[in-house]
Amino acid sequence: MQPLRIALAQLAPRLGDLEANLARHGALLGEARAGGAGLVVFPELGLTGYLLQDLAAEVSMRLDDPRLASLAAETAVLSAVVSFVEESADHRLFIAAALLEDGELRHVHRKVHLPTYGLFDERRFFAPGDMLRAVPSRLGVGVGLAVCEDFWHLSTPQLLALDGAQILVNVSSSPGRDLAATNEVGLGTAASWRTLMRTYAQLTTSFVVFCNRVGVDESFSFWGGSEVIGPTGALVAGAPLFEEGLFYADVDLADVRRERITLPLLRDERPELVAREWRRLIAERAGLAADATAEAGAVDGFDVAADVQRAGGGRG
Amino acid sequence: MTDHTLAMFVLPEELAIDTGVARKVVAAFIRGQLRQAGFERAVLGLSGGIDSGLVAYLVAEAIGAERLLCVLMPYRTSSPASRADAEEVVRRLGCASELVDISPMVDGYFGADGVAGAGGPEALEAPALRRGNLMARIRMAVLYDRSVTWRGLVVGTGNKTESLIGYTTLFGDSACAFNPIGDLYKSQVRQLAVAIGVPEAIIRKAPSADLWPGQTDESEAGFSYPELDRLLFWRIDKRRSIDEVVAKGFDRAMVERVDRMVAGAEFKRQVPPIAKLGPRTAGVDYLYPRRRPGSARS
Known part of the structure; x- marks a missing residue:
């Protein structure tokens, strides 16, 4: 038994208000720690809000930003995934997700796939990342980070799992749309994501941790519905749609071994x-x-x- | 067609929405818009029709009826039944309301009883369309004035169907701080109105701009809302070609006419273009969210 309590911080960031969001992240980290969490996951651009447009350059942080170090300092004996606008030394802006552990910034994933179609306009304001890497973590297993649209490309979960991730973390700012009554839970976006996450968890025989924000930026309403899926593709725990809060999922990391022995799909991949x-x-x-x-x-x-x-x- | 709503109106099945999710999204949207702007209250023009009636219920559900002001703005020829329906909404919600008779303002411009107004003698003969447009713009001006006295944002009440075909007055009924139902077709407005409890008489009656006695939207446009909503849904939301919707059974002449209406109303749905002259131009390469730190009213 390798028990781990995962906290899904399904929050509603204040658009463009970095200081307020930093404070909120700090408070939720404390609350999750008190609640017994070993891993706390915040949504995509949780530190800045999503629909930034030209504000992106005004809320960006370099990786050596002291505000980021202060947030990391609050992760003693804790793992956290936070997301923000990263400015590189050559002044490119990335949508970044960082793994903070034991007071340090362990790994940064720069969003690889930037949707620029339909209601999305990310490539106009951001540069795409060029790397996908799983990293070891204090949790004793590899962790793979991805941001929202990264999971709408099959190669992302597969590469992360083959690289050693046993927990795939996707942080999202997914705007809800399509309220057709025929949709599962009445929301087309939620139905699509649920299908993807269960499929990826099963095919990679890994845990999938999905944290999606709530709240409103301009016309967009973000739907929440954060979830943890086990390596068999079954739901472990899910957060409600559209409700802000800290939601917990208790997992047994040994489920990964059991499933991979039973169903050696990763062993049989042909890279x-x-x-x-x-x-x-x-x-x-x-x-x-x-x-x-x-x-x-x-x-x-x-x-x-x-x-x-x-x-x-x-x-x- | 779904059974539970057949009694009151026709709901094409492809347009049926999950009203529980819609109410959650809209409530959060209304609260979010107000919070980001630094407002706690809302004001809207209540006509007695289903669109503004539904929005009144949605706002009351989101922030509480005590924070809503409904302004009734009849003209002297407006239907008394409409006013009674609007008063019934106010009574049931228990929200604040005000009555502003716009007749003196409208007549002050167009003139009345053969006496010319500010618009000159020619305006005495103005057709219903001109008169209707001015009424819509006067109502807008009253709402924005009440926005100050009530300290609330003006909530839009236009639906997706009328916006797409351009059955709105630019800077009139379409003017607002935000619109909770602008992405709902008329059929979906009806479905949501039933779910949230808008009085049945309002849901059942024929939609009308009430510009002259007996006027109805459907007789003026020449097709029914369920038919029009379905066509717009397939053409726009589902990206079907003209040939494809004709194959679904729509009349080609109607399809082409509606296409022209939609294209002809594009200007009503967009912010007016600014001539690009400087290095950074609003809406072109100066792009900010409407609300950001510092932009809320303090």
Whole structure:
């Protein structure tokens, strides 16, 4: 039995108010510690709010920012994941998630996938991260950090699990939308995320910890619904939708071993095959290699001939 | 069509929403908008129709009826039934209300009984559309004045259907600090109104701008709300092409007419463009959230 109490800090950050949010994080860390938590997870951009636009540069912090060090100082015998705008030495702005442990900043993940479509405009204001790394933690298992949209790409949970993560942490600012009555729990966004998280937990035989914010930025209402999913894909504990609070999940980390012995999916992954096929696809899409499986008439990198040839019209 | 609401109106099944989730989202939205602006109270124009009636209920649910002021602003030809319906909402909610008769202001401009007003003799013959637009803008001006005396933000009451087809008056009924129902089609407004308990008489009656006796939205537009809502939903929310919605059974002439209405009203849904001249221009490359530290009224 390796018991761990995880605290999901499903809070509503104040948009652009770094000082208020820092204070709130500090208070919740204390509360979670008193509640027996060993890991406390805060949502994406919990220290700044989400819809920053040009405010991003005004609330950014360098990794050596004393305010970040003060927050880290509150993690003695505790692990915490916090998220903020990181400014690099060359003045790029990243959406960052940091693992704070035993008073130190252990690891920083820079959001790799920045949605810039539909209601999102992240790439306009932020630079994408270039690395995905699992890191060892004081919890005795590897931890993999991801931010929101990172989990809408299959490779993210897979790479983190193969790199040694047994706990996959996704911190999010997911705006709720699609209230069609046919949706599970009445919210399309929640239904999609629940499907993803259960699938990833099962396929990576890892714990998935999802912390999503609540509250309102402009038109967006963030839906919360933070969850912890076990390595069998079953829900351990979930927070309510739209309600602010600190919610706990008790897990047994030994479940990872049990599931990986029972279902050795990770053992049977074929990274060398995946890498080889990715390299082939990359070369074909760049026009650097002939596409052996393409139809006649297909442009470099596209397996199928263009619609215009097939249908005699349409997209030109 | 769902059964539980059939009695009062037609709800196309693809438009049915989870009203419990909608109420939670809208309540948090209303509280968030007020808090971020540094306000605790809200004011809205209550016509006696379903849109403003629903918004009054939603605001009362979010912040308490004691923080809501409903302003009734009839013109002398407005339907007495509308006013009675509005008064019933106020009575049931127990919120504050005020009656402002806009007749002197409207007549002061257009003139009355053959005597020209500030708009000159020509304005005596102004058609209903011009008169209706001025009424909407006068109501807006009254609401923004009451916003000061009540110390509350003006809450918008326009729905998604009328916004998309442009059945609104620019800087009139569409003017507001925030709008909780602007992303709900009329059919969804009705569904939510039933769920939250808006008086049945208001839900049942035919929607009307009440610009002249007997006017109804549907007779003026030439199609029913359920039909129009479904078409807009498939064309806009679900990105179906004209051919695809015609294949679903919509009349091609109606589809093309509605498309033109939507395109023609684009300007009503956007902030007016500013000529780009300087290094940083509001809305172009000076982009801030509406509210940030320091922007709330202290």
